[in-house]
Amino acid sequence: MLELVNVVKKFNISGNKEDERTALDHVSLQIKPGEFITIIGGNGSGKSTTLNIISGALTPDKGKVLLNGYDTTKIPEYQKAAYFGRVFQDPMVGTAANMSVYENLEIAYARGRTHKPWKWGFSASHKKYFIEELKKFDLELEDRLNQKVGVMSGGQRQALTLLMATMRQRPSERIIKRDYVRFCETDKSKAKEEVEQAFLLAKKERKEALLKLKEETFSKEVRKGRKAVINQEYKNKIYKFDLTKQILLLDEHTAALDPKTASKVLELTEKIVTENQMTTIMVTHNMKDAIRYGNRLIMMSHGKIVVDVSGEEKKKLTVEQLLNMFQVASKDDTMSDAAILGD
Ligand SMILES: Nc1ncnc2c1ncn2[C@@H]1O[C@H](COP(=O)(O)OP(=O)(O)OP(=O)(O)O)[C@@H](O)[C@H]1O
Numbered sequence: 495m496l497e498l499v500n501v502v503k504k505f506n507i508s509g510n511k512e513d514e515r516t517a518l519d520h521v522s523l524q525i526k527p528g529e530f531i532t533i534i535g536g537n538g539s540g541k542s543t544t545l546n547i548i549s550g551a552l553t554p555d556k557g558k559v560l561l562n563g564y565d566t567t568k569i570p571e572y573q574k575a576a577y578f579g580r581v582f583q584d585p586m587v588g589t590a591a592n593m594s595v596y597e598n599l600e601i602a603y604a605r606g607r608t609h610k611p612w613k614w615g616f617s618a619s620h621k622k623y624f625i626e627e628l629k630k631f632d633l634e635l636e637d638r639l640n641q642k643v644g645v646m647s648g649g650q651r652q653a654l655t656l657l658m659a660t661m662r663q664r665p666s667e668r669i670i671k672r673d674y675v676r677f678c679e680t681d682k683s684k685a686k687e688e689v690e691q692a693f694l695l696a697k698k699e700r701k702e703a704l705l706k707l708k709e710e711t712f713s714k715e716v717r718k719g720r721k722a723v724i725n726q727e728y729k730n731k732i733y734k735f736d737l738t739k740q741i742l743l744l745d746e747h748t749a750a751l752d753p754k755t756a757s758k759v760l761e762l763t764e765k766i767v768t769e770n771q772m773t774t775i776m777v778t779h780n781m782k783d784a785i786r787y788g789n790r791l792i793m794m795s796h797g798k799i800v801v802d803v804s805g806e807e808k809k810k811l812t813v814e815q816l817l818n819m820f821q822v823a824s825k826d827d828t829m830s831d832a833a834i835l836g837d
């Protein structure tokens with residue numbers, strides 16, 4: 495669970511009191527694991543600042559940021575990087591233009607891996623994994639592994655950034671156990687006992703299943719398939735305890751793309767988020783997209799959350815209703831009609 499508690503953030507470029515801007519004005523927000531939130535609001539209403547506070551790019555003046563009940567307010571962004579994936583509006587930002595698709599993916603893959611120093615090199619197993627992932631995108635990116643990212647279209651770059659933001663090496667069993675105990679909100683010794691027992695049981699069940707498989711007279715192919723299933727079942731039991739799944743932060747990541755590519759990247763976003771049950775916060779200027787995607791919608795105005803709807807209530811929303819809410823709640827905020835209606 496991710497939580498903002500009474501967060502205040504002010505900016506003052508000149509140092510004069512009258513130039514002070516309150517970007518976030520006592521914002522409190524609880525985000526449950528697996529929630530997909532869309533944030534909408536006028537220019538300067540505090541949407542990007544909210545994401546920056548969550549990721550640790552900005553520190554609040556007042557208030558707290560809790561991750562799984564753990565106070566991360568003062569933890570710098572680079573230390574939290576393994577827990578967040580980010581995609582920004584500008585396709586140029588998320589990827590390195592002078593590097594190939596493969597090199598960009600390697601860097602993303604190594605992110606947050608603190609137990610081993612990152613070595614520059616080529617890995618056949620990584621390549622295989624990247625190709626499998628890129629194929630899912632259906633943008634022919636898998637044939638371009640050696641191409642420099644700089645020559646690719648904005649849509650392709652955003653799709654690549656999305657993959658880079660959402661893939662990571664799974665933490666080791668040791669790290670999963672450690673974080674499960676560290677982040678548990680109740681009795682720590684009980685949590686330790688629980689995770690140890692579950693891991694032991696999973697190991698025992700895998701061993702038994704593999705022994706049983708040995709006794710069967712399957713063909714080589716079938717045996718290989720069965721073995722993969724047993725290993726996957728084992729992994730599922732272990733990763734159930736992984737509390738440090740990434741949180742995806744998207745800041746108008748399709749705003750710079752043409753409508754067709756934008757909707758393709760949005761579909762892709764939804765697919766990745768659903769498949770991985772990722773907690774996601776997506777800032778958008780487009781009311782249709784804010785309604786269509788996600789299971790909770792938040793509207794911001796002048797650094798405050800003014801609307802917060804989820805579930806059935808959100809599903810039933812129409813653009814017209816949302817526009818009314820915007821006019822009532824956001825008073826003198828500005829938002830262009832094209833952005834709002836976004837056809
Ligand atoms: N680094 C900064 N320095 C000074 N002021 C800032 C900074 N970042 C944000 N602000 C101010 O804080 C307020 C909130 O900005 P924020 O970027 O969060 O808005 P936003 O909702 O993302 O707007 P937009 O839709 O234009 O992206 C604005 O008044 C903005 O000018």
Ligand SMILES: [Mg+2]
Pocket residue numbers: 541542543745
């Ligand atoms: Mg912004």
